[in-house]
Amino acid sequence: MTATATRVLVLNSGSSSVKYQLLDMNPDSGGGPAAGTRLAVGLVERIGEETSRLAHTPLATGGDKRETEGPIADHGAALKAVAAELSADGLGLDSPQLAAIGHRVVHGGLKFTAPTVIDDAVLAEIERLVPVAPLHNPANITGIRTAQALRPDLPQVAVFDTAFHTTMPEYAARYAIDVATADAHRIRRYGFHGTSHAYVSRKTAELLGKDPSEVNVIVLHLGNGASASAVAGGRCVDTSMGLTPLEGLVMGTRSGDIDPAVTFHLKRVAGMSEDDVDVLLNKKSGLVGLCGDNDMREIRRRIDEGDERAELAFDIYIHRLKKYIGAYTAVLGRVDAVAFTAGVGENAAPVRAAALAGLEEMGLAVDADLNAVRSGEPRLISPECARVAAAVVPTDEELEIAQQTYALVSA
Ligand code: AMP
Numbered sequence: 001m002t003a004t005a006t007r008v009l010v011l012n013s014g015s016s017s018v019k020y021q022l023l024d025m026n027p028d029s030g031g032g033p034a035a036g037t038r039l040a041v042g043l044v045e046r047i048g049e050e051t052s053r054l055a056h057t058p059l060a061t062g063g064d065k066r067e068t069e070g071p072i073a074d075h076g077a078a079l080k081a082v083a084a085e086l087s088a089d090g091l092g093l094d095s096p097q098l099a100a101i102g103h104r105v106v107h108g109g110l111k112f113t114a115p116t117v118i119d120d121a122v123l124a125e126i127e128r129l130v131p132v133a134p135l136h137n138p139a140n141i142t143g144i145r146t147a148q149a150l151r152p153d154l155p156q157v158a159v160f161d162t163a164f165h166t167t168m169p170e171y172a173a174r175y176a177i178d179v180a181t182a183d184a185h186r187i188r189r190y191g192f193h194g195t196s197h198a199y200v201s202r203k204t205a206e207l208l209g210k211d212p213s214e215v216n217v218i219v220l221h222l223g224n225g226a227s228a229s230a231v232a233g234g235r236c237v238d239t240s241m242g243l244t245p246l247e248g249l250v251m252g253t254r255s256g257d258i259d260p261a262v263t264f265h266l267k268r269v270a271g272m273s274e275d276d277v278d279v280l281l282n283k284k285s286g287l288v289g290l291c292g293d294n295d296m297r298e299i300r301r302r303i304d305e306g307d308e309r310a311e312l313a314f315d316i317y318i319h320r321l322k323k324y325i326g327a328y329t330a331v332l333g334r335v336d337a338v339a340f341t342a343g344v345g346e347n348a349a350p351v352r353a354a355a356l357a358g359l360e361e362m363g364l365a366v367d368a369d370l371n372a373v374r375s376g377e378p379r380l381i382s383p384e385c386a387r388v389a390a391a392v393v394p395t396d397e398e399l400e401i402a403q404q405t406y407a408l409v410s411a
Contacts, residue, residue: 005099007039007091008402011079012104013143015135018044018078021398022091025099025406036399039091044078054081058089075142079150093151100155101147102405104397105140106192106245107133108160115163115404118144118156126158132186132243135282157405164198165191167235172331175242189247191229191239193221196341199400200393201231204339207378207391215336218328220321221395222351223342224252224294228321230328238331240324246281249324250317252294255285257320287313296344296351314354321355329362337389338364340381346394347374352381356390363387 006026012019022040042056052072057065066085072078083093103118107129116122123144130137140158147156165173173189175182182188191197197219204219205212212234219229226249229239240248240256250256258281266272272280280289288294290313293302302310329335340352349371356364363386371381375392382390 005097006406007095007097008099008405009093009101009147010104010398010401010405011101011143011147012398012401013075013139013146015139016045016047016049018047018075018082018143019398020044020082021402022086023399023402025402025410036402040086040089042082042085044072044082047072047075047078052078054078054085056082056085058085058091060091061089063089075139075146076149079143079146083150098151098154100157100405100409101151102157102159102401103140103144103147104161104195104401105144105158106136106161107190108158108162109186109190110166110188112158112160113163113166115157115159115408117408118148118158122158132190155409157408159195159401159404161192161194162190164194165189165229165236165239168237168239172238187243189239189242191227191236192241192245193225193227193229194236195397195400195404196221196395197227197229197231197236197239199397200339200341200395201229201234203378203393204337204389204391205234207380207393208337208389210336216332216334218325218332218335218338220325220338220340220345220355221342222249222321222340222345222348225254226251226256226342226344228324228328230331232332238328250290250320251286253283253286253288255281255289287317290316296348300348300350318351318354321351322359325355325359325364326362335363335388337391339391339393341393341395346392352390352392364390366390 007022007024010021020042021038024037024039025035039060040058044054046052050071051069053069055065055067072081086092105126109129111125126137126141144156200219201217202212204217205215208215217231219231221227225245227239227241228249230237246254248256263277266277291309293299299310299314303314344351353366353371356366365383365386366381367383376394378393380389380391
């Protein structure tokens, strides 16, 4: 890496999409962009279809968003198209200013507790974890291989969704099942959304004017996928997702917690296959299963029109959230803040108000005026007298991945 190499390309590769951001991590910003400045952001969708779409915004030049539609056959073609867009703005991937490519990798098992420079052995381990992350790790691997082919000389860094949760004590991470079976198949709670939980818990401490080591935070990452975590002094001590991202809160399309016997029952009584049950619980459950919509805006709109199904779905979603807030209050003993983040957490004031309603005995309260404020900044929504702070803290997984990647390659 040269002294001027301060840029990091962050890639988040899904099965048919690639999200990307090019950031400048310029550490001493003397005259240059401030650390974490976004130079370009974009998204390639529907890879492998006739109607693939690339949307690219060149923030560095202040240019408008450019959108192109047309077939993009695979991830290799997608990344080449992204590289061409970046080149057009003088931000090409061949630039000596590019320090590294940071990849979001969903499952890092127990082995990866920190961001890791990817070599053949690391890639083989990520591949070994495919059975526990069949929806995510294969796409992440494709993204890594594609980027390696494009810039074989450049450090490629994996930042794992699971890493932040590897500090969970054994009693929180283990399921109460036969130990030999669990160990043979690496069955335990890993947790996900770790980069978000790490970023948001740190930012919440900052909002309170404290060092992360001094505060206990419950982070509620409420997006289409949703998870809660209990963070004590900057370390995760419990989280709601488990072996896979299916466990825990009610999500957009996933059931979250469910009696595992439901799965045998569906197989024995309803004649469903393993794959049918997998699709049911991951894609056709949660809010969409309960009321046909997974977008909280639409659900709120329907409730305002008196739709009872939407209202029940909302109530089930909130009830589960409350149970986790209660459980993590008990796990932490002392809670300094509850932080809401991600699409629903950052934008849906009624969700925040309902999740904390009636929890005054636990020191939690919401100030209606503060809760109604719309802003992209971290902010408090609790009244000053509340014993526990309630906050909205926008997440920034890409910045966190870029920071972790740059810290590793510039060390
Ligand atoms: P994410 O996965 O973090 O991108 O969050 C996506 C979800 O955020 C969507 O499914 C919506 O339900 C929710 N969302 C986004 N904007 C709003 C809003 N203004 N009000 C309520 N929910 C929102």
